[in-house]
Structure formats: structure tokens, C-alpha cells
Amino acid sequence: MHLIKHNRRTYRSHRSHINLLQTTKLADELPAQLSELHLRPRTMTPSFTLRKLTPKDKEGAIDFLRRFFFLDEPLNQTINLLETPESRCYELEDYASSSLADGVSVAAVDENGDFVGIVINGLAKRDEVDYTDKSANCPDPKFRVILKFLSDLDRQARIWDKLPLSCHTVLEVRIASTHSDWRGRGLMRALCEESE
Numbered sequence: 001m002h003l004i005k006h007n008r009r010t011y012r013s014h015r016s017h018i019n020l021l022q023t024t025k026l027a028d029e030l031p032a033q034l035s036e037l038h039l040r041p042r043t044m045t046p047s048f049t050l051r052k053l054t055p056k057d058k059e060g061a062i063d064f065l066r067r068f069f070f071l072d073e074p075l076n077q078t079i080n081l082l083e084t085p086e087s088r089c090y091e092l093e094d095y096a097s098s099s100l101a102d103g104v105s106v107a108a109v110d111e112n113g114d115f116v117g118i119v120i121n122g123l124a125k126r127d128e129v130d131y132t133d134k135s136a137n138c139p140d141p142k143f144r145v146i147l148k149f150l151s152d153l154d155r156q157a158r159i160w161d162k163l164p165l166s167c168h169t170v171l172e173v174r175i176a177s178t179h180s181d182w183r184g185r186g187l188m189r190a191l192c193e194e195s196e
Contacts, residue, residue, distance in 0.1 A: 069177035120175035
């Protein structure tokens, strides 16, 4: 019995030595193998700062949204709102920038001061609630469809019927967009948390 235990220990010790040699060999070869792949370094923690958007940021915010939201947004794509990357919908731009004066929108900017993410928030007030359809006044027929859809959603949600009477103002997330190179890094979570 003692001999069997001893042999097992010897075997385990020998096996551990082989594993150590294999691991050392792999560890020596790994850097060379990785360098052959020519992987670009990826920073796990993006470097950005958060700040409030103001009406002075309108042009920069709209330019950012033209590149990363207006073309990619599913409703806009469904109705082909913007037929080319150069197309513009001024009514959409006005809609997007109309909430900046509320002072509750947030942007993430990179080390160069460029926008990498934006959340356009707005304040909705109980005493200003109006469920009438305002899409008829929109001159752009395609954007009119989106406005009608959003108006119908508001009317069906009847958010004020679900909130306590003591609640007079709510924050609405109206537009959220991230630079395509910054997606999947937790940027939108940081923007939404800052919005709270």
C-alpha cells in the first residue's frame, strides 16, 4: 500500500514536471505567435469625459447625430428618411435639437474634445401634456410618419395616468447615439447614469 502511494506521488510529480515544461514552452512561444497576428492594441477603459449639452452645442450635436444616428436609426431606415448620407431632414434636426434648452442632455467627449456619444433628454411636464397629433404640421412627408407614430405611442402609453399625482415633471430620453468606434464599451450606460 505504501509503495502504491509512493508511486502515485512519483507519477504526479513527474506529470507536474511535464506540465510545467509544456506551460513554459507555450509561454515562451505565445508572444511570438501573438505578434504574428498583428493585432491592434485595444484599450479596455475608454478615455472620455461627460458634460451637459447646451443650446450652443446644437451644430456639433446635429453633425454627430447626422453621422451616427439619423442614418442608422431603425425608424428612419424603415421609411428611407434619408436617401443618401448627404441627405438632410431639417425637421428631424429641429426635433433633435429642440430639447437642448432643457439643460438635461449629456455628451461624452474624447481626449480631443470630440463627441463620442450623446443622449438628448427632455423634460415633460404634467401641466403641458397634449396628446393631439402634431404631425399634420410637418412639411416633410416621411418625417411626418415618424411624428405620427411617436404621437400615437405617447397617446397609448398615457404615462401621466400611471404616475402619482405628486409627480409633475419627468425626464424623457429622446435620442441616444454612440460613435460607431465606441460601441460596446459601456459608454451609453455612463451617459444614461449621468442623465439620472
